Amino acid sequence: MSCPAERRLRKELLELLTNPMPGIYIDEEKVAKNINEWIVTIEGAEKTIYEGETFQLQFSFNEKYPFDSPTVLFIGKIPVHSHIYSNGHICLSILTDDWTPALSVGAVCLSIRSMLSSATKKERPPDDMIYTRTCSKNPKKTKWFFHDDTV
Amino acid sequence: MGNCLASNSTDDLTLLNGRNEGPRESIDQEPVLQFQENVQPTYSQVGTTVHQSLTEDEQIKIAKRIGIVQHLPISQYTHENFQSKKVPSECDICMNDFVVGDSIRYLPCMHQYHVHCVDNWLMRSLTCPSCCEPVDASLLLSSFENV
Numbered sequence: 001m002s003c004p005a006e007r008r009l010r011k012e013l014l015e016l017l018t019n020p021m022p023g024i025y026i027d028e029e030k031v032a033k034n035i036n037e038w039i040v041t042i043e044g045a046e047k048t049i050y051e052g053e054t055f056q057l058q059f060s061f062n063e064k065y066p067f068d069s070p071t072v073l074f075i076g077k078i079p080v081h082s083h084i085y086s087n088g089h090i091c092l093s094i095l096t097d098d099w100t101p102a103l104s105v106g107a108v109c110l111s112i113r114s115m116l117s118s119a120t121k122k123e124r125p126p127d128d129m130i131y132t133r134t135c136s137k138n139p140k141k142t143k144w145f146f147h148d149d150t151v
Numbered sequence: 152m153g154n155c156l157a158s159n160s161t162d163d164l165t166l167l168n169g170r171n172e173g174p175r176e177s178i179d180q181e182p183v184l185q186f187q188e189n190v191q192p193t194y195s196q197v198g199t200t201v202h203q204s205l206t207e208d209e210q211i212k213i214a215k216r217i218g219i220v221q222h223l224p225i226s227q228y229t230h231e232n233f234q235s236k237k238v239p240s241e242c243d244i245c246m247n248d249f250v251v252g253d254s255i256r257y258l259p260c261m262h263q264y265h266v267h268c269v270d271n272w273l274m275r276s277l278t279c280p281s282c283c284e285p286v287d288a289s290l291l292l293s294s295f296e297n298v
């Protein structure tokens with residue numbers, strides 16, 4: 001990885017460690033080993049259907065970050081949500097089409113946490129079975145159709 | 152209630168950038184590897200052509216884009232900029248502070264970034280990274296006014 005991407009990731013890391021965001025925890029040890037792979041734990045917000053649950057997000061960055069978006073997916077226990085596939089892929093426009101270099105790991109985490117918070121029902125996307133059977137391992141290779149960003 | 156339909160396809164830009172499956176840092180820049188797991192075999196053909204040479208249309212598109220980007224004003228970050236609270240002190244792309252003497256590009260929305268930072272982005276998307284305001288539309292308008 002070339003320097004600018006790494007420098008920016010270190011800045012973001014420092015910022016997130018000095019000013020932690022509620023319900024969002026960085027696995028410092030993992031990041032220290034490899035700045036291009038982050039594991040972030042997201043706590044379900046209080047008074048939402050995910051209260052008391054924690055989930056893990058995996059971020060992978062390439063040398064073109066922040067011009068290229070990070071690859072982001074849930075690993076381990078996958079939240080049951082209408083925009084999250086059972087293989088951990090997330091249907092969220094800022095992860096692909098609407099990514100801009102002014103976004104950051106923090107912004108992505110916030111947006112995923114609020115996507116969880118606004119859900120009223122735990123259900124998988126209607127095409128979960130087909131998608132998870134045919135999709136690429138890399139969610140960025142999916143051409144997503146974003147039907148509704150508010151749910 | 153949103154339903155999130157997804158179709159499994161790859162966009163050209165993705166291919167152009169040479170992204171691939173799995174742990175990216177290990178096998179990046181190897182277009183051959185990247186298509187093996189795809190269901191539709193046509194990807195590999197499309198992918199290699201895009202990767203190897205740009206079509207004439209794409210070259211024209213890139214040339215036009217360079218033309219637009221070059222018309223966006225640049226100025227040096229001055230000591231006055233540094234003291235005034237009106238000008239942001241940081242580039243939102245690299246997240247580094249502006250230093251007196253840095254070349255800053257001003258977008259029509261008045262957001263500003265290091266020239267090298269924002270040009271890299273504008274070659275991908277003619278929008279402001281911070282407010283998503285399109286860059287080309289307003290430029291076209293202003294060039295009409297100048298004529």
Ligand SMILES: [Zn+2]
Nearest residue numbers: 242245265268
């Ligand atoms: Zn910059």
Ligand SMILES: [Zn+2]
Nearest residue numbers: 260262279282
């Ligand atoms: Zn702007």
